[in-house]
Structure formats: C-alpha cells, structure tokens
Amino acid sequence: MFNYYPTPLPDEHLASVVYRAFLLTYYKEIEHHIKVRHKQSFFDTPINCWVPAYESLFCHFSGLESVDTLLKRHSNVMDYGMWAAKANNTKTLADSLESLSTMNWKLSLYVATDRGWRYCPECANEEVKQHGTSYWHASHQRYYQRTCPKHNTLLIYYTSAKFSLPPIGESSIPASTQEIEVDRLLAKIVCTLRQLPHREQKKRLICALKQKLNVAKNMTRHSHNGRRLSQLHTKFSEAINTPEILPFFTFDKAISMLPPLTSMTGIYHMLNKNNQMHPMWYLMLIYAFLDEEDMLIAFDSTTDWDDFRWEVEANMMPISA
Numbered sequence: 552m553f554n555y556y557p558t559p560l561p562d563e564h565l566a567s568v569v570y571r572a573f574l575l576t577y578y579k580e581i582e583h584h585i586k587v588r589h590k591q592s593f594f595d596t597p598i599n600c601w602v603p604a605y606e607s608l609f610c611h612f613s614g615l616e617s618v619d620t621l622l623k624r625h626s627n628v629m630d631y632g633m634w635a636a637k638a639n640n641t642k643t644l645a646d647s648l649e650s651l652s653t654m655n656w657k658l659s660l661y662v663a664t665d666r667g668w669r670y671c672p673e674c675a676n677e678e679v680k681q682h683g684t685s686y687w688h689a690s691h692q693r694y695y696q697r698t699c700p701k702h703n704t705l706l707i708y709y710t711s712a713k714f715s716l717p718p719i720g721e722s723s724i725p726a727s728t729q730e731i732e733v734d735r736l737l738a739k740i741v742c743t744l745r746q747l748p749h750r751e752q753k754k755r756l757i758c759a760l761k762q763k764l765n766v767a768k769n770m771t772r773h774s775h776n777g778r779r780l781s782q783l784h785t786k787f788s789e790a791i792n793t794p795e796i797l798p799f800f801t802f803d804k805a806i807s808m809l810p811p812l813t814s815m816t817g818i819y820h821m822l823n824k825n826n827q828m829h830p831m832w833y834l835m836l837i838y839a840f841l842d843e844e845d846m847l848i849a850f851d852s853t854t855d856w857d858d859f860r861w862e863v864e865a866n867m868m869p870i871s872a
C-alpha cells in the first residue's frame with residue numbers, strides 16, 4: 552500500500568503505523584485515500600481493523616519479525632480472538648485475523664470500548680517528546696480496559712470521526728480506585744484464560760457457567776426453573792449497573808431494558824454455544840458469576856476436558872432459594 556513504513560514504537564497499534572506511513576507519503580485525508588484506492592473503509596474503530604492493510608504491513612516487516620509476533624505485540628487480534636469459535640480452529644494469529652474479519656458478533660454494538668480509538672494524554676505528551684510523535688497504543692484499545700496502567704488515568708476517546716493520531720497537550724483525568732481495580736481484575740481473568748488451549752476456552756467457560764448457574768437444557772421461563780433464570784437475570788443486571796462497569800457499554804443505567812436482557816431467558820441465550828457473543832459479554836459473565844475458586848477449577852490447564860459434555864442435566868431445584 553505504501554512504499555515505506557516506520558518501525559512500530561513500543562506497544563504501537565499497527566493501524567497507527569499505517570497512519571504514520573500515510574503522513575510521510577500523502578497529505579490528504581487517509582479515509583478518502585483508502586476509499587478511492589481500495590474501495591473500502593477501515594480504521595474507523597479498533598474492531599474494524601481486520602483488513603488487507605495488514606498484509607501490506609506483513610510483507611514489509613516480514614524480515615524483522617514473524618507475523619504472529621507482530622500481531623501479538625502490535626494489535627488486538629488476541630483479545631478479539633478469545634472465545635471466537637472460528638478463530639479457535641486456526642493455528643496462527645494470522646489465520647485468526649482472517650476469520651475475525653468476517654465475524655458477526657452478537658451484542659457488539661453495546662460495547663463502548665471498541666467503538667473508537669482511545670488514548671492516554673499523559674502517554675501522548677511523553678511520547679511526542681521522546682519519539683517525536685504520539686501514537687495509538689495496542690493495549691489501550693483493549694475492550695476490557697478503561698485506564699492507563701502506567702499513569703492511572705482514564706483513557707480518552709478520540710472524538711473526531713477521522714482517523715488520526717492522539718492529540719498532544721491535552722490534560723488527563725485521574726481514574727478512581729474502583730476503576731483501576733476493575734481493569735486489574737478483568738486483565739487478570741484474560742491472563743488466566745490465555746493459559747488455556749485456544750480451542751478449549753469457550754467450551755470451558757460455557758460449561759463452567761452452566762454448572763455454576765445450573766442453567767440446563769430445556770430451561771425456559773415457563774418451567775419450574777423460571778424463577779432461577781429470573782434471579783440470575785437480576786444479578787447480572789446488578790453487576791453491570793455499577794459506575795465502574797457501565798462505561799464499558801453504550802447503554803445507560805437499567806441494562807435490563809435491553810435485549811437479550813429484557814427477557815429473563817437472556818442469560819440462557821448468552822450461554823448457547825452456537826451464539827457468538829462479543830467477547831466482552833463472556834468476560835462480564837465471568838465477572839458477574841464466577842469467583843476465584845470456580846476459575847481455579849474450570850480454567851485449570853492440567854484438567855483433561857476430553858470427556859466433558861456441553862449440556863448440564865435439568866435438575867430439580869427448590870422454588871424458594
């Protein structure tokens with residue numbers, strides 16, 4: 552696409568490298584250039600980056616780093632690949648990239664943190680002094696992260712619709728202790744899950760949740776277990792309706808007004824293995840329902856899961872809890 556690409560800076564997102572390459576070559580809007588030359592729009596949000604632009608980068612950097620190393624260090628492919636059924640069948644991150652590009656996530660519209668590019672003003676100000684340019688950090692585009700771990704500040708959304716680099720000279724907003732704590736916790740869950748073989752991640756997660764919640768096959772709102780679903784529905788809404796968690800999403804308070812949470816069978820649909828939810832929802836299910844002990848058992852990489860069945864038997868449960 553371009554003849555020259557600058558070397559990626561530490562933790563720089565590849566989209567940022569492409570934009571810097573563009574600045575060195577052309578002096579028009581990059582969106583216009585891409586649309587005219589390549590007949591497609593991209594780079595509008597971090598989640599929409601699964602595009603041929605990467606191939607051009609791979610060719611350019613192939614002598615320096617392997618494609619997988621490049622994607623691991625300078626993209627969020629690993630974050631989006633978690634629990635993605637199609638990505639699970641692939642061997643390399645480059646294969647994952649290919650399958651992720653066609654992925655149609657359920658409920659992805661509500662995930663605010665991957666709807667636009669985010670940056671830390673402190674990082675941007677420091678980097679312009681150090682490297683002569685600000686840039687998008689790959690780690691700051693994680694949908695499960697709202698704060699900069701280096702400066703304990705809130706990541707800021709870049710408000711312009713145009714793809715660009717983070718603005719310089721902006722002031723930062725300190726993150727609260729709870730916000731930092733939630734980020735730490737979610738990152739820890741992701742780290743634990745990464746220890747597991749890729750193909751087992753989704754299966755283990757759904758099985759562990761079904762066991763814990765006793766969500767069985769044929770469980771509907773009309774069955775005697777309807778009350779259980781109703782309780783879970785309330786608990787999940789409460790876990791999300793907090794000042795620390797709500798900003799991860801685009802809806803306001805009272806998430807229970809939105810599908811699939813309008814229905815108390817929403818949780819059941821989320822745990823359907825054939826549905827491909829946005830990975831943030833799986834993280835939220837863990838956050839709301841599994842404690843450390845459950846995770847130790849379910850995500851223990853030494854456990855052999857070959858005989859594990861998807862469905863939990865429909866148990867009889869007492870109506871009153």
Ligand SMILES: [Zn+2]
Nearest residue numbers: 671674699702
């Ligand atoms: Zn920072």
